[in-house]
Amino acid sequence: MRAYNFSAGPAILPEEVLKEAAAELVDYQGTGMSIMEMSHRGKEYSAIHDECIANIKELLNIPEGYSVLFMTGGASTQFPLIPMNLLGEGQTADYTDSGAWASKAIKEAKMLGNINVAADCGKEIPTRVPAVDELNLTDGAAYLHITSNETISGAQWKVFPEHECLIADMSSDILSRPLDVSKFGLIYAGSQKNLGPAGITLVIIKDELAERCPDTVPTIMRYKTHIANNSLYNTVPTFPVYMLCLVTRWLKALGGLEGMQKLNTEKAGKLYDCIDGTDFYTGTAVPEFRSNMNVTWRLANEDLEPVFIEEASKRNLKTLKGHRSVGGIRASIYNAFPEEGVDALISFMAAFEAKHS
């Protein structure tokens, strides 16, 4: 039986995608080789690489002048790469602090340049991200960095600030909703939540920004190197790109990002309604900033939380434990998480409440 896997990442993948990958894992389309065994410059892998980029451009309606890159090292590696590439000497960059991930990005950037924290609600409970009108921006800042969705706290930007160079860590909500990419200078996302297995970092960058990078930055750490080489400067992790390609096909077949947003709003909406319908559960995030990807809540009696997690697990509702730094309950319901799993969780929550109140 397939588990309802609420893991925050690495996370659930579409079952169809897994089955397709399994079926051709040993022999990719009659070649006598696994896709994993093929040169990253050979014709079979090249077709996948290029299709994956084309699908992402289509899904996000990415305008001319932007590149789609496959990099490595997760979002945590982008934290230093962004200032190394884009923050000139003497310049300041603005960052918003909205929680654990934003504050990690800030910490790394501070080691490399002048950073202004334009808004800080990183430690507020109930959790939230900053409102667009409370940002204290620097004139002439090199860029403004936000974290579009805080995976740990479950808060999400619903409206984005306007900025000449807006940069967003979208690790936990990329491809979950339509996006006007032209409003961004750079978007990045680790692959292991909404994209595929862990192992690549998707970067969408306005090409002209990459020219800012000083020559003192090591070749492989420059965005312009990856742009110039179509992400093939060195061996790209081919299997995660292949998996992402299958996921993009699946997304297109489901109606693209409009279709996905509708489904995600429905799934999250049901779960928040369930939480709001009783004092037994309390949502962790301020309602207007609630994430559609990571739904977080507490039990009025926190001592019951481990019991909740354990009983849920016995009913095939897996990995509901909140992040080790904050506790509580977290249901990560990314694109690939099926609606019937949300329904099963809601039924369980009602039964659990009836039993324990």
Add this chain to the structure above:
Amino acid sequence: MRAYNFSAGPAILPEEVLKEAAAELVDYQGTGMSIMEMSHRGKEYSAIHDECIANIKELLNIPEGYSVLFMTGGASTQFPLIPMNLLGEGQTADYTDSGAWASKAIKEAKMLGNINVAADCGKEIPTRVPAVDELNLTDGAAYLHITSNETISGAQWKVFPEHECLIADMSSDILSRPLDVSKFGLIYAGSQKNLGPAGITLVIIKDELAERCPDTVPTIMRYKTHIANNSLYNTVPTFPVYMLCLVTRWLKALGGLEGMQKLNTEKAGKLYDCIDGTDFYTGTAVPEFRSNMNVTWRLANEDLEPVFIEEASKRNLKTLKGHRSVGGIRASIYNAFPEEGVDALISFMAAFEAKHS
């Protein structure tokens, strides 16, 4: 039919390993999840992570005081990380130039510190690596860097130089032969040749070296961060580690690195004998430095090389084309390449010679 895949990397994997991965790709051991969908901190993946490290320590007989790390970005990312972590201000590091990969490492290091090229045979034809007694070493150098096997030219170090801090890029021959790890300060290898699919970089480091790293280096770029966090500072590419774990089990079952060395010497020996037995073919590397992993040669009539490659491909002998920068023929016969594939190549070479001479 399974192809005889001579790709230099990503490269052939053991068929048994691929079949095992395919069989449990959708449902890992009855959990209802793929291994790719599981948290990198959950119990199933943790068991694989720890077993993989233990197996590598066992296979290489790694002494106390060393850590086995899974990093990302390939060998090309290690090129800058090594001087960033280990080359103090005002210090010099020695590098040997033995070809394309060594010279890339040198180029990146020169951007970051004082580099002495202790020997340069990088452009010699027939190709080779430096002899141990021709190194022009710097007194008090921070380290000496070598490239244990040049994948493109097909030359390999058979005896290693002695140095207080010897660093080796072993991307194309790691785990192909027994090794005295205690003679090295740091060993690194991209995964896509002898280890598994592309996506992780294996690093074996003497822990005390990691302390050299200055605090100005971004957190994720410090070896000491990965040592302190058992390679789980951020999300590790879990699937490549899983595949590497299966490969290490396969290696252990085949008799470990002694067994592998015997097999590799036999495979390469046959092929070199075939090349040496006729003037129709000429080996590219100086015999005493010939690689057991990447066997390179030319045809006396170079115009016939494309014909050779094409006819071989029709006989299921795939990806024999030399690297685009040097041409010629290259047969990469890593650990997982079966002996019968070498035999098939040798038969084809004889038939091709008979037909075309």
